[in-house]
Amino acid sequence: MSENPVSESRVYRLKQMQDLPLDGQALKRLVEAGLTWLRTNQQLVNALNVFPVPDGDTGTNMVLTMQSAYTEISDMGHRKIGEMAAAVSQGALMGARGNSGVILSQLWRGFARTLHEQEVLDGPSLVRAFANARDTAYKGVVRPVEGTILTVAKDIATAAEAALKETQDPIEILAKVVPAADESVQHTPELLPVLKQAGVVDAGGKGLYFILEGMLRYIYGEPLDLPIATLQPITVMNLENAMNTIEPGQDFEIVADFYPFQPLNLHDFYSTLEEMGTSIQIGEGEGIYRLHIHVPTEKRYQPIDYVMGLGTITKVALENLLAQMNDIDHKSKGDRLELANIEPGQIAVVAVSPGPGLSRIFASLGSAAIVEGGHTMNPSTKDILEAFENLPTDKVVILPNNKNIILAAQQAKEVTVKNVRIVPSQTIPQGLTAMLVLNPNGDIETVADKMEKSLGNVKTGEITVANRSVEIDGVTVEKDQVIALLDGKLVLSAASVEEACLGLLEKANAADHELITLYYGEDISHTRVNHIADMIRTTYPAQEIEVQDGGQPHYQLIVSIE
Amino acid sequence: MGEETTTLGCIYISPNAVATIAYHATLQSYGVVGLAPKNLAEGLAHTITKEPARGVSVRYDGENIDIDIFIIVEYGTRITSVATSVANTVRFNVEKALGLRINSIDVHVAGLRISDLD
Numbered sequence: 242m243s244e245n246p247v248s249e250s251r252v253y254r255l256k257q258m259q260d261l262p263l264d265g266q267a268l269k270r271l272v273e274a275g276l277t278w279l280r281t282n283q284q285l286v287n288a289l290n291v292f293p294v295p296d297g298d299t300g301t302n303m304v305l306t307m308q309s310a311y312t313e314i315s316d317m318g319h320r321k322i323g324e325m326a327a328a329v330s331q332g333a334l335m336g337a338r339g340n341s342g343v344i345l346s347q348l349w350r351g352f353a354r355t356l357h358e359q360e361v362l363d364g365p366s367l368v369r370a371f372a373n374a375r376d377t378a379y380k381g382v383v384r385p386v387e388g389t390i391l392t393v394a395k396d397i398a399t400a401a402e403a404a405l406k407e408t409q410d411p412i413e414i415l416a417k418v419v420p421a422a423d424e425s426v427q428h429t430p431e432l433l434p435v436l437k438q439a440g441v442v443d444a445g446g447k448g449l450y451f452i453l454e455g456m457l458r459y460i461y462g463e464p465l466d467l468p469i470a471t472l473q474p475i476t477v478m479n480l481e482n483a484m485n486t487i488e489p490g491q492d493f494e495i496v497a498d499f500y501p502f503q504p505l506n507l508h509d510f511y512s513t514l515e516e517m518g519t520s521i522q523i524g525e526g527e528g529i530y531r532l533h534i535h536v537p538t539e540k541r542y543q544p545i546d547y548v549m550g551l552g553t554i555t556k557v558a559l560e561n562l563l564a565q566m567n568d569i570d571h572k573s574k575g576d577r578l579e580l581a582n583i584e585p586g587q588i589a590v591v592a593v594s595p596g597p598g599l600s601r602i603f604a605s606l607g608s609a610a611i612v613e614g615g616h617t618m619n620p621s622t623k624d625i626l627e628a629f630e631n632l633p634t635d636k637v638v639i640l641p642n643n644k645n646i647i648l649a650a651q652q653a654k655e656v657t658v659k660n661v662r663i664v665p666s667q668t669i670p671q672g673l674t675a676m677l678v679l680n681p682n683g684d685i686e687t688v689a690d691k692m693e694k695s696l697g698n699v700k701t702g703e704i705t706v707a708n709r710s711v712e713i714d715g716v717t718v719e720k721d722q723v724i725a726l727l728d729g730k731l732v733l734s735a736a737s738v739e740e741a742c743l744g745l746l747e748k749a750n751a752a753d754h755e756l757i758t759l760y761y762g763e764d765i766s767h768t769r770v771n772h773i774a775d776m777i778r779t780t781y782p783a784q785e786i787e788v789q790d791g792g793q794p795h796y797q798l799i800v801s802i803e
Numbered sequence: 804m805g806e807e808t809t810t811l812g813c814i815y816i817s818p819n820a821v822a823t824i825a826y827h828a829t830l831q832s833y834g835v836v837g838l839a840p841k842n843l844a845e846g847l848a849h850t851i852t853k854e855p856a857r858g859v860s861v862r863y864d865g866e867n868i869d870i871d872i873f874i875i876v877e878y879g880t881r882i883t884s885v886a887t888s889v890a891n892t893v894r895f896n897v898e899k900a901l902g903l904r905i906n907s908i909d910v911h912v913a914g915l916r917i918s919d920l921d
Contacts, residue, residue: 337881340833340888350879380918381877383830658887685811 254693263411264363265325269314270659271456272329276307278455279448280585283633286451289444291435295657299444301633302339304585307452309336323362338635339658341445344378344390348449351377364409371398371418388433390445419457422450431627486660492538494520494560497545497601498531501552502551505530510551518723519542529555535562535718581607587681588688592640592672593620593650599669599760606676608640614793620644622652635659636685638692642672642729662689667729668701669760669791670801697727700754701728701744702800704738738797739773743780748803757784760799761789770798816901818863822856825870828896829859834885837875846878856911862898867906870897878917886910 261267279286279300286300313332319325330353333346351374359366378391385391400581404414429443430436436443450544458465495518507523512522525531530552534544543797545557576601583589583747591605595614603611610628612620625646629637637659644667654661661683666672675692677782701725710720718734725733725745731749734739742759751757757777761770767790774786792797808814826834829835829902838858870893890908897905 268853334879334881337884339884343880343884343888345879347880377879381880382833383835386831480842658891 243562257731263322264360265317265319265322268322268325268329268362269317271459272307272314273495274459274465275452276304276311277457278458279465280304280450282451286444286448286632289441289442289447291439293440299341299448299633301347301447301635302342303452303586304633305338305635306333306336308585309333310346311776321358322362323353323356323359326356329353341448343572344381344445345449347381348374348379348394351375355539364411364414366406367411367414368398368401368405371401374398386433388429388431388436389443390449392429392432393422393425393443393446393449397422399448400780400793401588410567415453415457415460419450419453422446422453426450455768492536492562493541494533494535494558494562495541495544496531496533496556496558497548497554498529498556499552499554499611500529500550505551513547514544517547518629527626534643545742554729571738573763578604578611580611581609583609583632583634583681583682585633586636587634588636588638588683588685589629589634589680589681590623590638590640590676590679591628592676593625593642593646595643596762598790598792600792602673602789602791603676606673607679607681608676614643614646620649622649625650625653628655629653629659629661630746637661638679638689639663640666640672640692642666642669660685662686664692664696666687666696668703670701670791670797670803671696671700671757673801674699674803698803700749700802702726702742702749702802704741704745704794704800705796707734728749733750738769739776742773742798742800745800746777746781746802749780751784751802754782754802756785756803757781758789758801760789760801762791762793762796762798764794765797773798805852816903817863818861818904819856821868821870821897821901821903822859822861824897824900825861825872826856826860828893829872829874829889831867832885832889833874834880834882835874835889836877836916836918839873841873842872868903868910869906872908872910873913875916877915878915882912886912 283300283304283769286303287298290298291694309328310332313335313782314325314328317325318329319328323789326349331348332509333349334341337343337346352370354377355367355370355373356362362370371394375391375394378394379385382391397418400418401414404417408414426442426446429446430441430515433443455465462491511521511523514532514534517540518534520533520535522690523530523535524533532544532548536544539557545554545559549553556633581589581604589609590607591610591612592600593612594600594603600611600613613629614620625639629639635658637657639653639661641647641650641663644665646661647665647667650663654663664675666675674695677690678691680688680691705724705726707718707720707722707724711718713731716731716734720729722734722736723738723741724731725735725741725743727749733741733744735744746757759770759774759777761767767788770788774788777784777786793799826838829838840857841860858873860873862869862871872889872893874886874889876882887910887911893908894905897903
């Protein structure tokens with residue numbers, strides 16, 4: 242059971258909040274706070290998913306539902322809490338995603354109906370609202386499963402009723418409800434065997450807890466953008482991001498595994514660690530805890546000494562972050578893919594790319610995920626699905642960049658519940674052109690249509706070596722000759738890459754275009770390509786010629802003419 | 804329907820078995836407050852024979868398994884989300900229990916139940 246000691250400073254702030262009426266505008270800020278805190282802890286909730294039903298992740302679903310509720314009210318000036326609550330409920334209904342989202346919307350519905358004609362919220366009506374929320378939610382299912390968000394909602398209502406006996410103040414009631422909700426969440430594995438087996442608590446319940454906790458944190462003036470220390474299963478601890486977020490004062494990274502002598506008081510443990518360093522993560526395994534923390538040089542042994550006093554240490558890793566950072570700077574910057582960060586509601590683009598250089602280009606243009614094409618340029622449906630399933634948005638655009646992949650992309654679209662549009666790019670240059678018209682905050686249908694229309698703006702040339710002799714479309718090819726394709730069609734064969742390139746540009750009427758970009762693959766050297774580029778410049782002085790490292794296999798050059 | 808040949812013989816799974824699993828999976832989905840018979844005739848037939856899987860219809864054409872589910876949804880929920888959830892849950896449960904691939908699941912919202920009046 243987690244403790245929630247009300248320190249003196251918190252009581253002081255409570256008294257200040259009591260002066261403000263809990264009206265419609267206050268509800269708006271509380272909803273925003275609940276949404277923000279839930280979003281901050283979204284990945285934590287997602288990590289609790291047990292069932293492999295492709296329902297989408299609980300955390301993401303609940304965030305999207307709350308986001309929709311907040312979007313509905315964000316511009317409203319209603320003073321009456323009843324009106325504001327009704328709007329919240331409407332927004333939640335519209336945006337409900339997945340099981341947990343639907344249940345959450347039902348909770349809001351019941352909550353809002355109780356506050357129907359009211360102007361401000363008081364203790365008794367808050368308690369009635371929680372009770373009605375519970376009742377409405379339970380009515381929506383024939384066989385309610387206990388050990389889920391429904392149970393937590395039930396326990397919240399019970400706690401609120403009990404709190405009413407001691408205080409009439411709605412904020413104090415909320416302050417008692419939040420720890421009770423946490424207790425209920427921690428208890429869910431006892432009610433639902435699959436949770437116990439997986440070693441997790443119920444995700445939906447946890448999400449509901451975060452929403453209420455966020456509201457309370459807002460009232461107390463606590464930050465909503467830093468995730469709180471909670472135990473995660475050791476297997477989901479994400480320690481690789483250490484490199485990305487190094488701030489001054491973070492010189493060393495310490496990871497320590499230990500068996501505590503006594504059950505760990507997480508709150509005190511975390512508070513003590515907070516005085517030493519930052520980026521604290523605590524994972525729990527079979528009786529073992531894993532601590533991760535970043536500390537300044539002068540404190541580098543403190544966490545280890547502290548933990549030594551708490552239990553038996555089995556393993557300690559101490560890494561010098563500064564040295565590693567310098568190391569990385571010396572290596573080529575291009576080793577890390579900087580994919581676009583996606584907010585819920587934005588459009589995430591998944592691009593299929595055959596080479597690391599091209600992946601980098603797609604990422605820099607705003608792709609949220611890259612599927613490696615590999616040597617045979619054939620990612621499976623699963624590969625594509627995995628690329629976007631865990632992104633925090635349900636709007637996805639897929640750029641297959643190859644006509645053989647369009648089918649796999651369509652299969653991925655069938656299997657997922659997310660809103661997917663496939664922009665049928667058949668070549669890399671087409672995919673890149675589509676990226677240029679991407680507006681991640683736009684309406685997915687409009688944006689996808691725009692992207693599709695833009696595909697015709699570019700001509701694609703591909704230059705490679707023939708692996709057999711053939712005759713196609715009037716062109717005779719001998720094995721090992723260099724061949725050029727224009728928009729997928731074989732147009733010429735030549736003795737050298739240079740010749741093929743110039744011939745290709747002629748066939749494509751490059752003189753009528755403005756920009757020619759050469760993406761060179763892994764089978765040709767940079768120097769040689771630069772030489773070819775110079776040759777092209779002499780023939781086409783009016784055009785702009787660019788060279789990029791694509792890194793693709795098979796095709797020496799992919800040429801984009803626009 | 805649903806044949807599997809093992810070294811010791813064959814396993815046959817009847818449409819009824821599939822329907823029953825789908826039925827129970829549907830009842831556990833949030834937002835579903837009941838299942839509805841396709842039409843009056845089926846409704847009468849089910850009342851008389853006490854079929855275990857009212858509201859679920861399973862078709863097998865020798866190759867593909869297609870399931871139709873007729874649900875009654877609680878008023879005030881997001882119907883598309885509920886229906887999607889039902890489709891996913893049924894697919895998952897049937898495929899997990901029986902190891903058979905389903906070709907299609909059609910969820911028909913046969914009606915809404917308004918359980919509280921304001």
